[in-house]
Amino acid sequence: MDEQVEEKERKKSKAQLDAEFSDLYRAHLRDVYSYAYYRIGNHHDAEDLTEQTFLQAYRHFERAQRESHGRPLRPWLIRIAHNLAANLYRDRARKPATPIDESTTLTAPHTTEQLVEGREELTRVLGGVQRLPEDRREALIMRFALGMDNREIARALGRSDGATKVLIHRAIKQLEGFVNDSDGEERQQPEKEGEGHDE
Amino acid sequence: MSEALGNNFEGLLREALAPVEPPEDLALRLESTLESITEMAADELQEWELSSMRDPRNWARPAAALVVGGGAGVALVLLRSRRRTHSSGGLGGARETAERTVRDLRRETRKLLGDR
Secondary structure (H helix, E strand, C coil), X not given: CHHHHHHXXXXXXXXXXXXXXXXXXXXXXXXXXXXXXXXXXXXXXXXXHHHHHHHHHHHHHHHHHHHHCCCCCHHHHHHHHHHHHHHHHHHHXXXXXXXXXXXXXXXXXXXXXXXXXXXXXXXXHHXXXXXXXXXXXXXXXXXXXXXXXXXXXXXXXXXXXXXXXXXXXXXXXXXXXXXXXXXXXXXXXXXXXXXXXXX | CHHHHXXXXXXXXXXXXCCCCCCXXXXXXXXXXXXXXXXXXXXXXXXXXXXHHHCHHHCCCCHHHHHHHHHHHHHHHHHHHHHXXXXXXXXXXXXXXXXXXXXXXXXXXXXXXXXX
């Protein structure tokens, strides 16, 4: 009979659980979608990944809440998306089908002038992000697209806070190198073309 | 550009990786899916409660886990069948979809119950 009472208590909390899941969904839909989009590189797969992430999350929400001990659940949610994305790549055994579409990534408020002036730089940065090793790319997406702090990123990636700090630092340095290199290459390009014309 | 980058590279990165708003139809679709699974889960719980009152062998069964897991499983099947409906046209396609959905439901149910 104790078990019956226990079950009744579980039932009572179900409405509350659903309401809390609904809050989690509303608070983090954009985070999950942004992560999925930058991780995969196209809107179609990003939508699928977002759907699957929330369905998985709903399935395991009760346990996650119990085990989180009051800590934020965003890292857990992003971890689910991370695992699903890894499965997607494994299943399809391919890299992102299409490169990130710069026109849709620039959704933050920009004035037209800023957009035109900054576009080339932003394209280079995005190109560099795509060239980074997977763990570094993910850490940067979590930090800059989702605004997660080191501790949250560490939880999402299953690393220590210290290792995450180092990972992000190295990712930024490597990316800076990529962007500077591409800048140098572009500067050299017209010179080469010029030499060609002279001949 | 290198000098400028050095000054505010993180700012540039933040701008390049601006958050992406999910398409409106995704939000609507996802909300209605989640709504239907929570409703389904509640119905299942009610049904289970009635049957468990009659059958003492079911009293120890973890109802909440069954409802949450079962609800999500059914929702996944429904999502799949909805996609297939879009891709297959005509009455023949609809019939095939229905048959596949029944097969999927059986398989998912077996998987869910087998887990426990």
